[in-house]
């Protein structure tokens with residue numbers, strides 16, 4: 106049987122985390138699945154979780170009338186979905202929709218924020234990972250803006 | 256047999272034209288006899304009365320009876336070439352230049368990273384590796400295009416994706432038209448495959464900015480820069496290292512390249528005036 110602890114520990118996000126930090130995270134974690142086409146969250150809703158993706162593909166979309174939904178990027182297994190849970194007012198900036206059957210570990214935002222406030226070592230480890238992720242996405246967005254294949 | 260003298264074009268008739276995307280097409284030529292080349296080399300294609308352009312060979316080096324080029328129409332000559340039809344005759348000079356290091360890469364893992372029409376100059380190396388598959392470890396192709404409509408060789412990519420001995424990851428910068436695949440820049444694919452950085456050779460072909468971003472991402476994954484090779488394009492005229500049109504720093508793209516170890520060009524890629 107795969108335990109939640111092992112699944113979290115083996116996710117690339119947790120690479121290099123101490124066992125105690127993984128255990129603290131697991132206290133806020135649950136297994137979730139989304140069918141193809143299912144909405145995971147919508148822009149403006151409260152960001153109550155973030156997700157460690159284990160399988161499948163998720164589209165981050167923005168709805169821009171009259172063009173309809175525009176896919177900003179997709180995320181797959183091994184990647185992390187969502188950082189709006191970290192920053193007030195904790196609201197999603199995009200829609201997220203599963204493009205295929207998607208399995209993930211959901212981490213409860215309030216539970217984890219409280220643990221990070223009480224345990225700054227855990228908070229620092231998590232923030233380092235999110236900062237790196239945000240840097241990578243910013244870099245990718247700049248690259249995308251260059252429209253290099255035009 | 257290539258052309259008898261490097262300045263004299265060999266007349267080759269067009270056997271087949273394959274439309275790849277809205278602005279890109281492949282031309283299969285009949286050289287009349289074998290036309291051996293190594294993956295990564297290019298020819299000068301001369302359309303009589305219109306002009307001459309450097310185009311990489313995009314066909315299979317293990318089948319030297321067929322000579323294929325994939326061309327994106329961007330200007331006067333390449334737009335003219337778009338009007339080619341079977342039976343027309345093109346002048347071919349070549350093959351020129353140094354190719355991909357497919358031999359020195361044998362024994363280790365291989366990663367191909369292509370952006371846009373950059374898949375065309377890499378395709379012969381992929382054919383070569385697949386024809387000699389046992390000599391390589393893990394083989395990965397990462398390909399990024401602007402939109403789903405700009406993806407080259409769609410059917411072939413599907414066939415390659417179905418193989419168990421080749422990992423193929425495709426992404427587009429802008430997902431349009433009901434695309435269900437990956438959306439994101441090509442560098443975001445680098446975290447997908449499992450590879451051993453120390454024994455992996457990476458061959459990159461695409462716009463120069465894309466190759467710089469890719470190299471930076473590989474460096475983060477601790478891939479030794481000396482394992483990275485890129486193919487560079489510059490305005491070309493003689494293709495023999497005589498005229499100086501394609502000079503890049505101290506090198507001539509036509510005879511020292513177009514494939515170079517990244518390390519040998521890193522300094523010059525950062526100089527805007529070069």
Ligand SMILES: Cc1cc2nc3c(=O)[nH]c(=O)nc-3n(C[C@H](O)[C@H](O)[C@H](O)COP(=O)(O)OP(=O)(O)OC[C@H]3O[C@@H](n4cnc5c(N)ncnc54)[C@H](O)[C@@H]3O)c2cc1C
Nearest residue numbers: 297308309310311325326327329330331332333488489513
């Ligand atoms: C070694 C080598 C290999 C090449 N391999 C290929 C290949 O396999 N397939 C292919 O399609 N092209 C390839 N090219 C590029 C090709 O040679 C040029 O696109 C071609 O010379 C343009 O000629 P033209 O007369 O059509 O355009 P021009 O009239 O000379 O140029 C028209 C406009 O297009 C721009 N332009 C020129 N080249 C490019 C380019 N590569 N990309 C985007 N814009 C450009 C020019 O800056 C100009 O603004 C290669 C170049 C080199 C040096």
